[in-house]
Amino acid sequence: MLELQELCFSVETPDGSLEILNNISLTIPDHRLVVFTGPNGGGKTTLAKAIMGLVEPTSGRILFNGQDITPMSITERARLGISYGFQQPPRFKGIRVKDLLGIASTKKLLSKKDACAYLTRVGLCANDYLDREVDASLSGGEVKRIEIASILARQPELMILDEPEAGIDLWSFARLTETFEEIHRKQETTMIIISHQERIISLADEVLVIDHGAILHRGSPAEVLPAIVQGTLGACPMIGEEERK
Ligand SMILES: Nc1ncnc2c1ncn2[C@@H]1O[C@H](COP(=O)(O)OP(=O)(O)OP(=O)(O)O)[C@@H](O)[C@H]1O
Ligand SMILES: [Mg+2]
Numbered sequence: 001m002l003e004l005q006e007l008c009f010s011v012e013t014p015d016g017s018l019e020i021l022n023n024i025s026l027t028i029p030d031h032r033l034v035v036f037t038g039p040n041g042g043g044k045t046t047l048a049k050a051i052m053g054l055v056e057p058t059s060g061r062i063l064f065n066g067q068d069i070t071p072m073s074i075t076e077r078a079r080l081g082i083s084y085g086f087q088q089p090p091r092f093k094g095i096r097v098k099d100l101l102g103i104a105s106t107k108k109l110l111s112k113k114d115a116c117a118y119l120t121r122v123g124l125c126a127n128d129y130l131d132r133e134v135d136a137s138l139s140g141g142e143v144k145r146i147e148i149a150s151i152l153a154r155q156p157e158l159m160i161l162d163e164p165e166a167g168i169d170l171w172s173f174a175r176l177t178e179t180f181e182e183i184h185r186k187q188e189t190t191m192i193i194i195s196h197q198e199r200i201i202s203l204a205d206e207v208l209v210i211d212h213g214a215i216l217h218r219g220s221p222a223e224v225l226p227a228i229v230q231g232t233l234g235a236c237p238m239i240g241e242e243e244r245k
Contacts, residue, residue, distance in 0.1 A: 002028040002158060007060035009046055020046050022213040031187040035204040036194045043213040044194045045087055048160045052084035053077045081157030089147040093135040097146055100134050104150035118149040123175035140167040160192045201225060
């Protein structure tokens with residue numbers, strides 16, 4: 001179980017302190033699929049990074065399975081079973097896809113068959129990719145899917161994926177959503193997926209709309225999706241004011 005208690009993150013700017021996460025409290029029980037959505041710049045990535053330990057909260061606590069992980073490093077959190085897939089994944093020159101999957105895997109030696117299976121689950125033809133380097137020669141969509149495959153190979157207890165759909169073609173996207181659905185159905189892991197995609201939002205047990213660093217709204221996809229489509233959530237207050245005049 002993941003618990004966020006009054007999480008805040010602010011940065012100092014020339015104009016003073018800027019609040020990026022504003023008192024976020026949240027509990028995610030095991031094996032849930034929770035989607036964070038909301039307008040660009042709302043704070044979704046910052047919140048995900050705070051859970052992974054890539055961003056140090058200004059105040060508040062993060063508990064994982066009852067243990068306070070707030071002071072822990074990224075490595076320590078990874079050892080406890082938390083994995084994070086970046087919105088823009090890094091590339092690793094000199095490391096081949098099969099090496100990356102092998103490093104990520106919890107198994108001592110990842111077999112070729114298993115490595116292929118992980119790539120297939122993200123819609124990649126394994127034979128074409130196993131020996132490729134994870135460098136700039138891969139397209140954005142390819143590197144994104146390879147990173148997701150490496151997270152699947154890790155078999156984490158908590159998987160955080162930041163916009164897994166970004167840059168991915170429709171065919172691979174369909175395969176990827178099937179994979180998320182399957183993981184969820186088999187209760188393999190707890191999933192936090194940051195997404196703007198209706199198809200992914202509709203898979204969630206709970207959807208959180210994050211705006212201005214706070215949870216603006218939360219509910220089931222059936223409750224939240226119509227409100228998003230009708231534009232009644234997260235509207236710019238200044239535009240709203242203009243429209244009322
Ligand atoms: N270190 C920082 N210094 C200044 N501003 C920051 C910093 N980190 C994040 N921000 C700002 O905080 C806000 C939230 O950023 P974040 O990346 O979390 O948004 P997001 O919800 O993931 O947006 P998107 O949907 O575009 O990915 C943005 O306005 C961003 O510019
Ligand atoms: Mg983001």
